[in-house]
Structure formats: structure tokens, C-alpha cells
Amino acid sequence: MPANKVPDIVVGRLPLYLRALSQMAGEGKEITSSQELGGQLGISSAQIRKDLSQFGEFGKQGTGYNINFLFDQLKRILKIERVWDVVLIGAGDLGSAVANYGGFLDRGFRIAAIYDNDPEKVGQPVGQFLIRSTRNLIDEIRTQQIKIAMLAVPASEAQQVSEKLVEAGIEAIMCYAPTSLFVPDNVRVEYIDPLLHLQHMTYYLPE
Amino acid sequence: MPANKVPDIVVGRLPLYLRALSQMAGEGKEITSSQELGGQLGISSAQIRKDLSQFGEFGKQGTGYNINFLFDQLKRILKIERVWDVVLIGAGDLGSAVANYGGFLDRGFRIAAIYDNDPEKVGQPVGQFLIRSTRNLIDEIRTQQIKIAMLAVPASEAQQVSEKLVEAGIEAIMCYAPTSLFVPDNVRVEYIDPLLHLQHMTYYLPE
Numbered sequence: 001m002p003a004n005k006v007p008d009i010v011v012g013r014l015p016l017y018l019r020a021l022s023q024m025a026g027e028g029k030e031i032t033s034s035q036e037l038g039g040q041l042g043i044s045s046a047q048i049r050k051d052l053s054q055f056g057e058f059g060k061q062g063t064g065y066n067i068n069f070l071f072d073q074l075k076r077i078l079k080i081e082r083v084w085d086v087v088l089i090g091a092g093d094l095g096s097a098v099a100n101y102g103g104f105l106d107r108g109f110r111i112a113a114i115y116d117n118d119p120e121k122v123g124q125p126v127g128q129f130l131i132r133s134t135r136n137l138i139d140e141i142r143t144q145q146i147k148i149a150m151l152a153v154p155a156s157e158a159q160q161v162s163e164k165l166v167e168a169g170i171e172a173i174m175c176y177a178p179t180s181l182f183v184p185d186n187v188r189v190e191y192i193d194p195l196l197h198l199q200h201m202t203y204y205l206p207e
Numbered sequence: 208m209p210a211n212k213v214p215d216i217v218v219g220r221l222p223l224y225l226r227a228l229s230q231m232a233g234e235g236k237e238i239t240s241s242q243e244l245g246g247q248l249g250i251s252s253a254q255i256r257k258d259l260s261q262f263g264e265f266g267k268q269g270t271g272y273n274i275n276f277l278f279d280q281l282k283r284i285l286k287i288e289r290v291w292d293v294v295l296i297g298a299g300d301l302g303s304a305v306a307n308y309g310g311f312l313d314r315g316f317r318i319a320a321i322y323d324n325d326p327e328k329v330g331q332p333v334g335q336f337l338i339r340s341t342r343n344l345i346d347e348i349r350t351q352q353i354k355i356a357m358l359a360v361p362a363s364e365a366q367q368v369s370e371k372l373v374e375a376g377i378e379a380i381m382c383y384a385p386t387s388l389f390v391p392d393n394v395r396v397e398y399i400d401p402l403l404h405l406q407h408m409t410y411y412l413p414e
Contacts, residue, residue: 011407011410011411012403012407014406014407014410015402015403015406015407016403018406019385019386019387019400019402019403020387023386023387040387040389041387042387077410078406078407078409078410079409079410079412079414080406080409084405084409084412086405092304093303093304093307093308094304094308096300096304097299097300097301097303097304098401100300101300101301103385103402104402107402107405107406108402108405108406108409109402109405147412148405148408148409148412150401171412172405172408172409172411172412174401174404174405174408178226178310179226179230180226180227180230180247180248180249182247188408188411190404190405190407190408192399192401192404193226194305194357194381194399195222195226195310195311195314195315195316196219196222196223196226197222197381197397197399198291198293198314198315198316198355198379198381198397199221199222199225199285199287199314199315200218200219200221200222200285200397201355201379201381201395201397202285202286202287202291202315202355202379203218203221203284203285203286204218204379204395205286205291205354205355205378205379207286
């Protein structure tokens with residue numbers, strides 16, 4: 001991982017800013033402010049200005065941000081002015097829903113293939129894909145030099161599959177399985193587990 | 208929302224600790240340490256000790272944490288020693304995958320009902336549920352005093368549906384739609400958007 005001085009929590013907010021800017025652009029807006037962005041995202045305007053200032057000068061005091069310009073700059077910073085190929089492992093209910101989701105390409109990603117280890121699923125269609133066997137997963141990912149994987153397998157299989165992905169050269173894993181993966185330091189993992197969010201919210205609910 | 212001094216980012220880590228403890232208990236372990244927990248989660252042991260100390264004294268210097276005890280305490284703090292009813296709105300691919308997911312009950316939640324506004328879906332089965340019409344959504348949620356909703360509707364419908372949920376008395380929304388919701392201050396929203404995670408990770412990938 002490159003030595004980089006911007007705190008990860010700041011990097012993690014950039015995609016949120018990007019999504020809000022995209023929504024504004026879709027509504028035909030051309031200019032926004034840190035106040036407006038913050039209001040939409042529940043983040044203070046000072047935080048937004050501070051976050052963006054880590055990467056350069058994107059607006060002038062008093063005139064706000066040009067939405068398209070800031071959008072393009074954030075895409076460049078996040079390296080999604082290009083489209084990244086992603087493999088999806090697991091063609092169960094969740095994997096199939098992910099495969100059918102149409103929102104990847106607009107936001108910088110393309111599902112290149114979907115894999116499953118169930119012989120009854122291999123060769124079957126899901127969305128626009130035919131499910132591939134995990135048997136040749138390592139070679140196929142390596143040949144295509146794909147760096148990103150989404151993992152939608154049961155928790156009990158997630159570690160083993162992640163080791164194969166690492167061997168195949170994957171450097172970023174988005175894990176839907178409710179478990180922690182042990183991977184080398186050069187591999188990043190982000191987790192999606194709805195229960196973590198639900199349990200976070202109940203803390204604030206009256207009994 | 209109750210005035211509470213514990214930073215939200217600390218509260219947000221408790222479900223992660225809980226998940227790791229559950230995994231350890233499942234492996235038959237009885238005692239753990241902040242070092243071991245941290246190693247599993249990629250969080251420093253000092254951070255874990257500091258987080259837990261916000262809520263009390265859960266272990267003795269040098270002897271570590273009793274896993275079952277800490278697990279029960281965290282469940283109590285997060286208010287999931289009970290089971291919360293949750294409504295699920297949207298019976299598309301994603302909503303159906305969520306409805307079929309078996310992992311809620313073990314972790315404090317029970318899907319009470321699934322709703323959709325598509326007349327062709329209403330009355331159809333998904334998992335163990337029959338899809339209900341959103342027509343009576345407000346009354347039904349209010350009658351059952353349900354406080355938590357999961358939103359798996361298209362982004363274009365999310366705001367409108369969230370307003371109905373608020374009217375029905377919902378105070379916590381987990382939103383799968385890739386958009387920001389505007390809700391009153393007493394309503395909490397957590398977002399799940401895989402693209403945010405992917406865009407976060409590409410920042411660290413070599414071009």
C-alpha cells in the first residue's frame with residue numbers, strides 16, 4: 001500500500017461526496033457549497049472543506065464548488081475515471097441480487113465474472129452471466145489481472161475463498177460474509193454486514 | 208435521541224467486537240484479550256481497551272476478558288438481549304435475498320413483514336413471508352409498534368417511502384438505496400451501498 005498521509009476516514013467520505021454531487025448534477029444543478037453538501041449528508045460544512053483541502057483547491061471562497069469539476073476531481077482521486085473489473089464469488093440469493101444490480105458501471109465498476117463452487121449452479125445463467133466454476137478461479141483472475149473481488153459466500157467458506165483470491169492477485173475484497181478475514185497487509189477488505197448496522201442503531205432506541 | 212456521551216464511532220465498533228466474540232465462543236474459547244480481539248479485527252488493542260472502558264470494567268489487568276461475560280454485556284449495552292421486530296420494504300432481488308437470509312434472529316432481529324408496492328408481487332411468497340401491500344403500511348407498522356425498517360427500494364422511491372416510515376413511527380432505517388434520506392432528527396439512518404466501499408478501496412490500488 002502506498003504511504004499516504006490522508007487519513008483513511010477522510011478517503012472513506014469521498015465516495016459519499018461523489019454520490020451527493022452526482023445526485024445534484026442529475027437534478028440539473030451546477031454549483032454547490034459545503035453547507036449544501038453537508039446538509040444533504042449530515043456532515044458539517046467545516047468537515048467537508050477540511051476533507052477536500054487535503055487534496056487541493058476545488059472552490060473559491062464565497063463562490064462555492066462547480067459540481068461537475070469537483071465530481072471529476074473526486075473521480076480522479078478515487079481512480080474511478082476508469083472502469084475496474086470485479087469478480088463476484090458466490091451465486092446464492094445475495095450474489096445473484098448483486099449480479100443483477102445495474103448500478104455498478106455508472107460508478108466505475110464492471111462485474112467481469114461470477115463464480116460458484118456448486119456443480120449444479122455452474123453453467124447456469126444469472127443476469128447476463130453464466131456462473132463459472134471456482135475450480136479455475138485462480139488462473140482466470142490472474143490471467144485477466146483483476147484486482148477486486150466481491151465475496152458473497154457463507155461465512156464458513158469466506159476465509160478459504162479469500163486465500164484463493166489473494167493467491168490470484170486480488171488486492172481489494174468487499175466481503176458480504178459476516179466474518180473477519182485474515183489477509184496479507186497489501187490486501188484491503190471492506191465488510192458489508194447489515195446486522196452490524198442494525199445493532200449500532202438499537203443502541204439509540206428507547207427500550 | 209437520548210443525550211449520550213459515548214462517541215458514535217465507538218458505539219459503531221461494539222457490534223464488531225460482539226461478532227468476533229461470538230466467533231470465538233463458537234470455537235470453544237472462554238477467555239480472550241484486547242490483543243487477540245484487535246488482531247482479528249485490525250484494531251489496536253489500546254483502542255479496544257479504551258472503547259470498552261467507556262462502558263465499564265469488563266476484565267482484569269493480566270487475566271483478559273471472559274468471552275461469554277463480555278458478549279452478554281455488549282448485547283445488553285446494544286439492547287439486543289431482546290429480539291427487535293424489523294419491517295423490510297421492497298421485495299425485488301435484494302429484498303428477497305435479505306428476506307431469505309437466516310442470520311437475523313441469532314443476532315437480535317426478526318423480520319416481521321415484507322412489503323412491496325407492485326400489485327403483482329403482493330400476496331406472493333418470499334422465503335417464509337407473503338409480500339404485503341404498502342397501502343396499509345403506516346397503520347400496520349404503527350399497530351405493531353415496530354421501530355426499525357430496512358429499505359430495499361429503488362433510489363428514486365427511497366425518500367417517499369422513508370417519509371411514510373417516519374409517519375408510522377419508525378426510528379431506525381437501514382437504507383440499501385444509493386441515496387441520502389432526509390428524515391427528522393429523532394430518526395437514525397444507516398446506509399449500505401457497495402459502491403461506496405469499492406470506491407473507497409480503489410483509492411489504494413495501483414493504477
